[in-house]
Amino acid sequence: MTTGGEPVDLYDAPDGKVIRHLTDKELDYDLRVKRAENGWAYVDYGNNLLGAGSSEGSAWVRSTALYVLPAGPVYTNYLYAEPTRASHRVATFNEAQDNSSDIWWKVLEIRKGWVKIRTTHLGITGWIEARILCGSKGVDC
Structure with a gap:
């Protein structure tokens, strides 16, 4: 899954604190969904420019932020x-x-x-x- 080139907030928990904001300048981020619940997805995220499958960490995102x-x-x-x-x-x-x-x-x-x-x-x-x-x-x- 991807952010589709739109800004996306990464959270420490569903409805929690924003731990990172991916801007529209960070188009090469892929999000690998690990689980989903109540409109949220727990993902590993990484920049494709660092190499396919690279992970910079895990976070929660709103499911509607994904493509x-x-x-x-x-x-x-x-x-x-x-x-x-x-x-x-x-x-x-x-x-x-x-x-x-x-x-x-x-x-x-x-x-x-x-x-x-x-x-x-x-x-x-x-x-x-x-x-x-x-x-x-x-x-x-």
Whole structure:
């Protein structure tokens, strides 16, 4: 996951004290989510310029400060109305990407096994299975 080039505050605890502020000048920061709860994600963070997988520390961030990139075969995967495969399919990944630059999606919520996103250009909102993100930048599975 990434900050999407937007400023992000890193906290010592959910709703705690800000321990670091990543500015829009720090575009190369990746955040690796370790766990999520109540609208917050506990992440390892590191600057890509220091090398892939480098970590400068761990902190809490608001889940809504994150962006995600789908991995794997995007054409055969779906966005769902609810966090279950039995739910109505909102769109395929291919339909959700209106151009090749619309690959980073805004995280709205994280639940066990699911991530609710909004696409950048078309504004499509839906749930994706977290396993679909495995292997993408900043995602451990």
